[in-house]
Amino acid sequence: MNDHFKIYEHSRQRNVLDVRNLSVAFTGRKTKKTVLSDVSFSIRPGETVALVGESGSGKSVTALSLLRLIERSGGVISGATYFTDNDGQTVDILAQDEKELRAIRGNKISMIFQEPMTSLNPVLSVGFQITEAILAHRDVSAEEAKREAIDLLHKVEIPDPERRFGDYPQQFSGGMRQRVMIAMALACKPSLLIADEPTTALDVTTQARILDIIQRLKEEMNMAVLFITHDLGIVSEIADRVMVMYCGSIIEKADTRNLFNAPSHPYTSGLILSMPAVGSARGKGVPLPAIPGTVPAVWQGARGCTFSPRCSYAIERCRHETPLLQRRNPHSFVEVACHRAAEIRSMLGSLLPWVEAGELGITA
Ligand SMILES: Nc1ncnc2c1ncn2[C@@H]1O[C@H](COP(=O)(O)OP(=O)(O)OP(=O)(O)O)[C@@H](O)[C@H]1O
Numbered sequence: 001m002n003d004h005f006k007i008y009e010h011s012r013q014r015n016v017l018d019v020r021n022l023s024v025a026f027t028g029r030k031t032k033k034t035v036l037s038d039v040s041f042s043i044r045p046g047e048t049v050a051l052v053g054e055s056g057s058g059k060s061v062t063a064l065s066l067l068r069l070i071e072r073s074g075g076v077i078s079g080a081t082y083f084t085d086n087d088g089q090t091v092d093i094l095a096q097d098e099k100e101l102r103a104i105r106g107n108k109i110s111m112i113f114q115e116p117m118t119s120l121n122p123v124l125s126v127g128f129q130i131t132e133a134i135l136a137h138r139d140v141s142a143e144e145a146k147r148e149a150i151d152l153l154h155k156v157e158i159p160d161p162e163r164r165f166g167d168y169p170q171q172f173s174g175g176m177r178q179r180v181m182i183a184m185a186l187a188c189k190p191s192l193l194i195a196d197e198p199t200t201a202l203d204v205t206t207q208a209r210i211l212d213i214i215q216r217l218k219e220e221m222n223m224a225v226l227f228i229t230h231d232l233g234i235v236s237e238i239a240d241r242v243m244v245m246y247c248g249s250i251i252e253k254a255d256t257r258n259l260f261n262a263p264s265h266p267y268t269s270g271l272i273l274s275m276p277a278v279g280s281a282r283g284k285g286v287p288l289p290a291i292p293g294t295v296p297a298v299w300q301g302a303r304g305c306t307f308s309p310r311c312s313y314a315i316e317r318c319r320h321e322t323p324l325l326q327r328r329n330p331h332s333f334v335e336v337a338c339h340r341a342a343e344i345r346s347m348l349g350s351l352l353p354w355v356e357a358g359e360l361g362i363t364a
């Protein structure tokens, strides 16, 4: 299938998620702190979209807002989040009441986090917890639910699932607990899985195994995945498309191959050039370039491009005028928020010969 046909086919499918101008603010008695500004994106059925960015950029707030969980810690959300389930029914999650939300959370949209113990109850056996998740949303007998729970433990590669069914979360290692959490998240065959740094706390080998399991089950269930990470290595392995977040806004969107081969935003280029795999491809002894400075703790009210204080390409205009996220050119699906994207793109083209397809494990 050629690329044009694939894009045409995709555009005919209904998106599982359409996020429009999502903004989140935390309000104190006299203060208002905006942490997410006008975030818009879509996810198609069966697609893996990665959300990347440095610590504090707003990735978790985005994830928690999609299921309205951020409201519990005082976040005020605006915008719209259209979710279309497997039956083709579309709802705006932001307009749902708590009862309707309960029917979506953990059922049609599931979430997994970095720390499984926040989702698992330490005083209940893992088998009981998965069985309960099934019974809460589906009309099956207790016996059937137990059978499915054991099957799920088997699918996430827990050895001897019949015996481990009655064990408690603390009897499992970190990697095994993460598998249990995946089993629980997938118990109701969701249309969308939101995974917020699910492998960050694990060693590299365990991380690779968990990523494999998520990929395999995603394909088996034709589930869409929003994968949140700060690790571009993981992105290059698993994502179809990537969104780069900086200071609560998406500053670049591209398909994975395009992003690594031809990043458009100077921040994205900086992130890619900081990857050890790219550093070693450039030659031993060459120090890794770094993006100077850190994400500012507070960015609201700032004029111009939020990245401009750290950007070596910034000109006067960047400090005064906020760049909008727009298509790189009318024929491109890449979107970028940078006044100088076109110029920088042509300059960086010759600076990135080592970012070849294959160097980072990206298949052409
Ligand atoms: N409950 C809250 N009240 C006030 N501010 C919050 C709250 N939760 C998050 N924030 C702020 O929102 C911003 C984005 O935080 P978020 O947790 O989304 O970052 P992140 O990109 O997930 O970072 P990390 O990679 O470290 O997980 C930060 O400035 C954070 O301090």
Ligand SMILES: [Mg+2]
Residues within 6 Å of the ligand: 059, 060, 061, 196
């Ligand atoms: Mg986070």
